[in-house]
Amino acid sequence: MRHTHKIAKHLYLKRAGLRELSFPNGSVSSVDQSPLPAASISYLAVTSGSMAAKPRSAWHEPDHGLALRTPALKQAKTTRGHTFYRDTVIYHESGLEHRVSVVLQTYRGLARLISQYPKVEWVDEDGVAHHHTCDYFIELADGTRVAIVVKYERKREEMLDLIERICNNGITGIAKGGKRTVGVADAVVLVTNAQATQEAFENAYFLLSSRAHHDQAECAALYDIVQQLPGTFRFGQLLLNCWPRAKRRTAIWRLLDLGLIEPVNPGLIDELAWLRAA
Numbered sequence: 271m272r273h274t275h276k277i278a279k280h281l282y283l284k285r286a287g288l289r290e291l292s293f294p295n296g297s298v299s300s301v302d303q304s305p306l307p308a309a310s311i312s313y314l315a316v317t318s319g320s321m322a323a324k325p326r327s328a329w330h331e332p333d334h335g336l337a338l339r340t341p342a343l344k345q346a347k348t349t350r351g352h353t354f355y356r357d358t359v360i361y362h363e364s365g366l367e368h369r370v371s372v373v374l375q376t377y378r379g380l381a382r383l384i385s386q387y388p389k390v391e392w393v394d395e396d397g398v399a400h401h402h403t404c405d406y407f408i409e410l411a412d413g414t415r416v417a418i419v420v421k422y423e424r425k426r427e428e429m430l431d432l433i434e435r436i437c438n439n440g441i442t443g444i445a446k447g448g449k450r451t452v453g454v455a456d457a458v459v460l461v462t463n464a465q466a467t468q469e470a471f472e473n474a475y476f477l478l479s480s481r482a483h484h485d486q487a488e489c490a491a492l493y494d495i496v497q498q499l500p501g502t503f504r505f506g507q508l509l510l511n512c513w514p515r516a517k518r519r520t521a522i523w524r525l526l527d528l529g530l531i532e533p534v535n536p537g538l539i540d541e542l543a544w545l546r547a548a
């Protein structure tokens with residue numbers, strides 16, 4: 271963060287009554303902290319199994335699942351790379367695709383995520399058949415299957431026309447051997463940089479991180495505190511009078527991930543963001 275931005279954030283935190291949270295890189299010790307509120311230390315009185323992470327299954331070497339093509343790992347002019355969703359390698363060939371893939375992984379009810387799938391057929395105005403490989407494919411817990419096309423907003427009209435042609439052709443998938451499958455997905459949608467913003471990506475990063483690193487007792491205690499708060503409250507208010515603060519921050523993100531609290535407004539979620547109990 272640039273120094274001028276850091277000063278500006280300090281002023282915003284100060285005006286919001288959260289001066290304690292500014293300049294976190296300074297020397298902070300547990301001696302300097304105020305005592306924890308009673309509700310935040312009654313861990314044994316709270317039992318909420320829903321906050322626990324699901325037990326990890328036996329390790330399996332990740333593969334790319336149904337992906338029909340494997341992008342090169344690196345190229346000087348692109349931001350190619352991959353992430354992992356469960357045991358599946360999820361490829362991205364641009365910063366935008368990376369943002370989309372990470373945001374998709376935060377969806378509650380997501381059962382499966384595949385990159386570079388499916389390859390679908392569409393017919394142009396001259397009756398000539400063409401193929402297009404979708405960037406992502408998701409399957410929800412209720413069985414809904416959605417093929418996702420990722421492009422920048424400037425190509426919206428062009429891509430919506432393509433998607434309409436794909437749907438008019440029955441969303442027909444083309445397998446590696448050329449086999450055609452009508453209705454390979456229930457819908458085809460376009461995601462652009464207008465939806466997959468940098469703010470959404472940063473929020474998604476912390477949501478996913480909280481799944482693996484949260485403390486269940488801290489989450490349960492924090493949920494008790496949230497239940498007692500009236501109306502809306504700032505993210506930073508939940509970080510006051512607690513230690514270690516990092517554990518509390520992760521717990522806040524975990525409650526957001528579970529939908530137990532939610533942001534009042536869209537955009538970046540930071541210490542100044544307004545939240546409310548769901």
